[in-house]
Amino acid sequence: MTRYLLRRVGQGVFVLWAAWTISFFILYLLPSDPAALIAARGGEADTVDPALLEQLRAQYGLDRPVRVQYVTALLAALRLDFGQSYASGGPAMDVVAGVLPSTIQLAAVALVLGVALGALLAVATVLPRAAWLRQLVSTLPPVGVALPTFWVGLILLQVFSFRLGLFPAMGDDGVASLVLPAVTLAVPVAAGLAQVLSRSLREALGEPYVETARAKGASRLRVQLGHALRNAALPAFTMLGLTVGGLLGGTVVTETVFSRAGLGRLAVTAVNSQDIPVVQAIVVVSALVFVTVTLVVDLVYPLIDPRIAVRAPALAA
Amino acid sequence: MTRTTQPPARRTRPTTARHAVVPAMLSAGLLLAACASPGTAGSDGSGDAIDGASDGADEATPVEGGNLTFAITVDSHCIDPQQVGNNDAIAVARQTVASLTAQDPETGEIVPWLATSWESNEDASSFTFTLRDDATYADGTPIDAESVKTNFDAIVALGAKASLGSQYLAGYEGTTVVDEHTVTVDFAAPSAQFLQATSTFSLGLLSPATAQLTPEDRCTGDFVGSGPFAVSSYTQDSEIVLEKVPDYAWGSEANGHTGAAYLDTITYTVVPESSVRTGSLASGQIDATAAIATVDLPQFAGDGFWSTYRANPGVVFSLFPNESSPLGGDKAVRQAILKGIDREQVATTLLTEEDQPATSVLSHSTPLYTDLGDALAYDPEGAKKILDDAGWVEGADGVREKDGQRLSTTVTFWQVPEPLELVQQQLAQIGVELNLQHVTVAESQAIKESGDFDFDYYNLTRSDPDVLRLIFSANARNVNKREPAEVDSLLDSSATITDPTQRQDVLAQAAELLVEDAHAIPVYELSTTIVAADHVHGLGFEASSRLDFYDAWVEGGAGS
Numbered sequence: 001m002t003r004y005l006l007r008r009v010g011q012g013v014f015v016l017w018a019a020w021t022i023s024f025f026i027l028y029l030l031p032s033d034p035a036a037l038i039a040a041r042g043g044e045a046d047t048v049d050p051a052l053l054e055q056l057r058a059q060y061g062l063d064r065p066v067r068v069q070y071v072t073a074l075l076a077a078l079r080l081d082f083g084q085s086y087a088s089g090g091p092a093m094d095v096v097a098g099v100l101p102s103t104i105q106l107a108a109v110a111l112v113l114g115v116a117l118g119a120l121l122a123v124a125t126v127l128p129r130a131a132w133l134r135q136l137v138s139t140l141p142p143v144g145v146a147l148p149t150f151w152v153g154l155i156l157l158q159v160f161s162f163r164l165g166l167f168p169a170m171g172d173d174g175v176a177s178l179v180l181p182a183v184t185l186a187v188p189v190a191a192g193l194a195q196v197l198s199r200s201l202r203e204a205l206g207e208p209y210v211e212t213a214r215a216k217g218a219s220r221l222r223v224q225l226g227h228a229l230r231n232a233a234l235p236a237f238t239m240l241g242l243t244v245g246g247l248l249g250g251t252v253v254t255e256t257v258f259s260r261a262g263l264g265r266l267a268v269t270a271v272n273s274q275d276i277p278v279v280q281a282i283v284v285v286s287a288l289v290f291v292t293v294t295l296v297v298d299l300v301y302p303l304i305d306p307r308i309a310v311r312a313p314a315l316a317a
Numbered sequence: 318m319t320r321t322t323q324p325p326a327r328r329t330r331p332t333t334a335r336h337a338v339v340p341a342m343l344s345a346g347l348l349l350a351a352c353a354s355p356g357t358a359g360s361d362g363s364g365d366a367i368d369g370a371s372d373g374a375d376e377a378t379p380v381e382g383g384n385l386t387f388a389i390t391v392d393s394h395c396i397d398p399q400q401v402g403n404n405d406a407i408a409v410a411r412q413t414v415a416s417l418t419a420q421d422p423e424t425g426e427i428v429p430w431l432a433t434s435w436e437s438n439e440d441a442s443s444f445t446f447t448l449r450d451d452a453t454y455a456d457g458t459p460i461d462a463e464s465v466k467t468n469f470d471a472i473v474a475l476g477a478k479a480s481l482g483s484q485y486l487a488g489y490e491g492t493t494v495v496d497e498h499t500v501t502v503d504f505a506a507p508s509a510q511f512l513q514a515t516s517t518f519s520l521g522l523l524s525p526a527t528a529q530l531t532p533e534d535r536c537t538g539d540f541v542g543s544g545p546f547a548v549s550s551y552t553q554d555s556e557i558v559l560e561k562v563p564d565y566a567w568g569s570e571a572n573g574h575t576g577a578a579y580l581d582t583i584t585y586t587v588v589p590e591s592s593v594r595t596g597s598l599a600s601g602q603i604d605a606t607a608a609i610a611t612v613d614l615p616q617f618a619g620d621g622f623w624s625t626y627r628a629n630p631g632v633v634f635s636l637f638p639n640e641s642s643p644l645g646g647d648k649a650v651r652q653a654i655l656k657g658i659d660r661e662q663v664a665t666t667l668l669t670e671e672d673q674p675a676t677s678v679l680s681h682s683t684p685l686y687t688d689l690g691d692a693l694a695y696d697p698e699g700a701k702k703i704l705d706d707a708g709w710v711e712g713a714d715g716v717r718e719k720d721g722q723r724l725s726t727t728v729t730f731w732q733v734p735e736p737l738e739l740v741q742q743q744l745a746q747i748g749v750e751l752n753l754q755h756v757t758v759a760e761s762q763a764i765k766e767s768g769d770f771d772f773d774y775y776n777l778t779r780s781d782p783d784v785l786r787l788i789f790s791a792n793a794r795n796v797n798k799r800e801p802a803e804v805d806s807l808l809d810s811s812a813t814i815t816d817p818t819q820r821q822d823v824l825a826q827a828a829e830l831l832v833e834d835a836h837a838i839p840v841y842e843l844s845t846t847i848v849a850a851d852h853v854h855g856l857g858f859e860a861s862s863r864l865d866f867y868d869a870w871v872e873g874g875a876g877s
Contacts, residue, residue, distance in 0.1 A: 032763055033763055033766060036762035036763070036765075037758070037762065038477070052476070052477040052483070053477075053478055056477045059477070084533070085394065087393060087395065088394035088395055088533055088536045088537065089395075089478070089531070089532050089533035089536055090533035090534075090536070090537065094393070095553065098553050098555060099554060102555075103542065103545035154592060154593075156641060157593060157596060160602065161596070161602070162596040162597075162599065162600040163600075165600060168602060169593055169596060169597045169600070169602050170586055170588055170593065170597060170602065171555065171556065171586060172555065197458065256589050256590055257590050257593065258589040258593075259555075259587060259589060259590065259593060260555070260587065261552065261553060261555035261587075262554070263556055265589070268589075269391065269392075269554070272757075273393075274756075298525045302612055312833035
């Protein structure tokens with residue numbers, strides 16, 4: 001088990017390094033000059049004094065060969081130092097840390113909401129006795145997956161904020177300002193989860209143990225929720241890593257539409273202004289979240305399904 | 318969209334003792350006529366209309382207190398007045414500092430603010446300011462001669478991080494403290510632009526304690542200013558709150574009053590999405606913004622909202638030829654393009670009624686502007702003749718050719734493409750093919766630096782005509798990458814002249830030459846439009862078309 005764990009952590013570190021390195025080279029290869037962009041912040045987007053550019057390049061070490069820049073930056077990144085933000089001049093990690101709580105809050109609420117909604121929807125695709133109703137409910141998850149987050153957000157804003165005035169359109173203070181963005185972000189989560197869960201529910205309902213349960217006289221509800229759902233939940237649980245990744249991606253749009261500070265918004269601003277240190281800090285933080293969630297899911301498997309616990313050490317051998 | 322749908326009226330300020338107030342109601346025609354001949358610096362300020370508004374006169378008595386929520390589009394992670402350059406950041410930073418001088422938005426005249434009087438030497442290389450003796454920074458430190466020196470030295474030390482300020486202080490030799498309330502600023506070369514520069518936020522004064530802070534701490538609002546508002550809180554990417562400085566009592570003569578600001582607080586919320594700004598303003602969640610999309614403006618015409626606009630001073634949106642490239646260096650091609658653009662059509666069909674066709678290299682709200690509208694008239698026949706004479710003859714596909722080379726050129730830009738798309742169609746009619754290379758800001762920087770382009774396209778907001786010398790002179794930025802020419806001596810000498818009439822004369826000659834040789838191909842003037850709910854009053858522009866909240870107030874005040 002320890003060897004398995006070590007190997008998984010090693011893989012995680014590799015993913016982090018790869019994410020950092022790829023982002024470094026993509027940003028480095030972009031056809032623009034960070035020094036000019038820093039100068040542009042001072043109001044000179046179109047005519048930049050070459051002397052100022054030289055000064056900035058030296059200041060940020062941009063005049064050194066790319067190999068030197070890479071190694072220096074990598075060594076610093078190991079200490080979680082991603083350099084100074086080109087925009088504010090402060091440490092990039094501080095900029096990211098500043099908005100992280102807001103994103104965590106939003107993503108957590110959206111995840112809980114999405115999982116609850118998704119599970120409810122999945123059960124609703126098998127529970128009703130009327131076939132037409134089951135059919136109708138089954139069409140909802142694909143629709144939910146297909147709806148663009150951007151559009152959902154704007155529609156919710158139009159109706160519940162601009163027309164009815166129930167929730168504020170912007171900001172992140174208080175529960176009220178969290179409702180609309182969390183719902184927007186939860187829609188794709190719920191829809192995706194419902195798709196997987198309803199399918200495995202239907203499969204589970206065809207299993208022999210369901211027959212057995214029915215034969216023993218268990219009620220329809222008890223068979224579906226008590227027996228089938230428990231087994232059907234496993235594939236959905238596997239999706240959790242991807243779902244969290246999707247949530248982080250979803251914040252890019254949601255935080256922009258709802259004018260919330262957060263990791264997604266910051267990513268947009270930082271990429272547009274080619275604020276390489278901040279982009280890299282975001283990439284590493286996001287990769288870290290993804291790696292951690294995936295690892296935790298794998299480690300929790302055996303606790304949910306004892307059949308997997310037997311295989312885990314064998315896998316490590 | 319036509320530009321005469323509604324008669325715009327000028328929004329008058331509550332108390333303008335020094336200036337004759339323009340009649341509240343001006344017809345659209347009158348407004349346009351007035352626009353063609355704005356006042357010049359040094360005039361007594363009869364207040365030609367260079368801005369306008371969509372509602373009637375605002376004669377109500379200001380109420381103190383309350384909060385105004387204003388939406389900005391982006392948080393550029395810095396609100397230090399001496400470091401910022403982004404419009405949204407300036408809207409915040411401007412309120413936190415007072416400057417040595419102020420510029421009257423109507424006349425362009427430089428008027429006293431922290432300095433009560435000033436003089437310069439013969440060749441504009443040395444300026445002496447006498448400071449008022451009662452002003453203090455927000456932390457109570459007196460605004461004395463020593464602190465002015467600390468500020469200017471600190472801006473020069475910030476270097477590239479204060480790119481506007483360093484530009485204004487180019488050639489800075491040092492500041493001498495003559496006595497407690499008198500300072501002399503010396504330059505190595507003539508710098509006539511410096512007097513106007515002292516009115517900008519970039520040279521706004523910060524408490525000496527601020528000079529000790531790191532640039533990044535200053536960015537996040539830790540600075541102590543000298544203006545009517547001080548930073549109360551700064552929440553990255555989300556919100557910036559300014560609160561009034563109760564002891565502030567040195568409003569400039571360019572403003573409507575001199576005491577503390579009327580508003581208790583200003584809350585700037587960052588709303589990146591255009592449709593959300595529109596919805597938030599319409600539903601009352603914000604009070605005002607300067608970033609409503611053109612297509613959404615009509616819904617705020619009257620009906621509980623008012624708007625006011627002002628043309629940005631400085632260099633208008635123009636094509637800038639790279640004269641080291643074969644086509645950009647061909648004078649006939651440049652002149653033909655200049656004559657082949659129908660500026661009136663660009664302005665009337667594509668832009669808001671506030672954006673006007675260019676009538677010079679400088680916009681009409683720039684001090685010392687001179688109207689060159691005749692030289693920029695649409696003249697397709699003239700353009701064709703120039704090209705015919707130069708040997709560019711029409712080819713098979715309608716595009717002209719000469720020695721087997723097609724008259725096909727490219728403009729590189731990152732701004733909205735529509736105006737140039739129309740220009741493209743207009744130029745096709747005279748046989749010039751203009752290819753549009755629409756890139757990101759970052760890419761455009763790279764292309765500019767590589768020098769591999771025919772035409773560049775942008776505008777520059779500055780409230781001093783010195784911007785002409787700065788970017789066009791072969792001895793300064795030389796955006797055309799051209800050989801020295803006659804125009805350079807005019808541009809360079811303009812920096813040495815302090816007399817407004819003489820300076821205007823020289824600059825007008827220079828602008829004429831720039832247009833004649835088509836070193837600049839002006840297209841249209843950008844303007845800034847504020848849209849606000851009816852309970853907001855007094856929100857307006859300073860001379861550089863930057864927002865000024867000092868005279869602003871909200872109905873209901875503290876009770877709202």
